[in-house]
Amino acid sequence: MVTPPDPAELAAMVGSLEDELIKIRRSFHAYPELSGEEAQTADGVAAYLRELDIDTVVHVGGHGVLGILHGAGKGIIVGCRADMDALPINDELNQTYKSLVLGVKHACGHDVHMTIALGTARVLKQLQPHWRGSVVFLFQPAEESLDGAMAMLNAGVLEQYPIEALLALHTLPLPVGSIGLNAGPCLAGMEEFKVRFYAPAGDRDSLVQQSVSALEGLSTAHTPDSLEAFETLFRRMEVDPTLRQTVFLSCWPQAVDSIPRHHLLGLVSMADFDRRCEVHAQIKAELDRIVAVHGASYDLTYTFSNPPLHNDRDLVRAVRPALVASVGETNIRDFVAPYPFAHEDLVHFAERVPTALFWLGTANPAHGVESRLHTADYDIDEAALSIGTQAMTAALLLLLQD
Numbered sequence: 001m002v003t004p005p006d007p008a009e010l011a012a013m014v015g016s017l018e019d020e021l022i023k024i025r026r027s028f029h030a031y032p033e034l035s036g037e038e039a040q041t042a043d044g045v046a047a048y049l050r051e052l053d054i055d056t057v058v059h060v061g062g063h064g065v066l067g068i069l070h071g072a073g074k075g076i077i078v079g080c081r082a083d084m085d086a087l088p089i090n091d092e093l094n095q096t097y098k099s100l101v102l103g104v105k106h107a108c109g110h111d112v113h114m115t116i117a118l119g120t121a122r123v124l125k126q127l128q129p130h131w132r133g134s135v136v137f138l139f140q141p142a143e144e145s146l147d148g149a150m151a152m153l154n155a156g157v158l159e160q161y162p163i164e165a166l167l168a169l170h171t172l173p174l175p176v177g178s179i180g181l182n183a184g185p186c187l188a189g190m191e192e193f194k195v196r197f198y199a200p201a202g203d204r205d206s207l208v209q210q211s212v213s214a215l216e217g218l219s220t221a222h223t224p225d226s227l228e229a230f231e232t233l234f235r236r237m238e239v240d241p242t243l244r245q246t247v248f249l250s251c252w253p254q255a256v257d258s259i260p261r262h263h264l265l266g267l268v269s270m271a272d273f274d275r276r277c278e279v280h281a282q283i284k285a286e287l288d289r290i291v292a293v294h295g296a297s298y299d300l301t302y303t304f305s306n307p308p309l310h311n312d313r314d315l316v317r318a319v320r321p322a323l324v325a326s327v328g329e330t331n332i333r334d335f336v337a338p339y340p341f342a343h344e345d346l347v348h349f350a351e352r353v354p355t356a357l358f359w360l361g362t363a364n365p366a367h368g369v370e371s372r373l374h375t376a377d378y379d380i381d382e383a384a385l386s387i388g389t390q391a392m393t394a395a396l397l398l399l400l401q402d
């Protein structure tokens, strides 16, 4: 009874959906919504799931949506998570599917993640007699604000659906057709801090400026600014586990009014949270040095932290053959170091359920698709939609056999 399709059959099924996937992605891209405001997006997701006759639950931890699909017999419950929110960035693409919402753009590929999850739901629904267990699709709001995963957890998602393994993917400017995999540390953690200076008003601007450049100077590496620089980073991620020690700081002045307030905000990214004390000491030493020159003082407070994301090694090992079957062994990039410049609130699920996030290549310089995440001209090679759908479907099917 339970016989999954071979990779060629699956590729054909997904291939026949390609136009539909492109249409879905473009419609999400044209109507982006900010973190916590994903009402229309949620409506679109829920409508598609219901059309597929998949059990759908809405308003889960805000605008979160669940789709629950059961296979041909009893088995494990597997989750597939896609984030939904866009960014306060103006879309400067010169494309028909350019954002129609001024100042808001899907610049982090969440339009792609949702599309692939919906495509995967469609294929798994068609293949229902060929797998066991259940799949819970988790469409998560408010990832960019780093509070949507926690909101869904607080809504009791895992109590109601005891998911035993969770898969997710994220776009990255790897060449389209390739997939990146971290067995272990996958993404940096992040801390936010605030500094309030006590100094004569006339001194504060220079204090803030000097502090911004001194603190950013503690960064041990910088976000790549071109595809070549990304490729250099990815090659290093394949061979150099010490990249895990990367510390990246960014700071900016906060508007000051007549009431004394925090004058500087910052965030520290580090994949190795064990280094926090050391980094805190470095930050303090820089601030001490700067205020001493001005005869000023300061308060420093850490206000929020999002821990580093670790992939479950066994789960990565288990799904790797499905990813290989989808894109070929030579297109799998095995990373020994995490991507050090970004964060994911998927970590809150990962702390409770074995989780694996894989990287979906979306760049294609030959077609001019080479922009970075979180930029005004971010775009993808849409061939990644079918590739991602095939890879995600194959990985879930592998887990849903016995």
Ligand SMILES: [Zn+2]
Binding pocket: 108, 109, 110, 143, 170
């Ligand atoms: Zn993202």
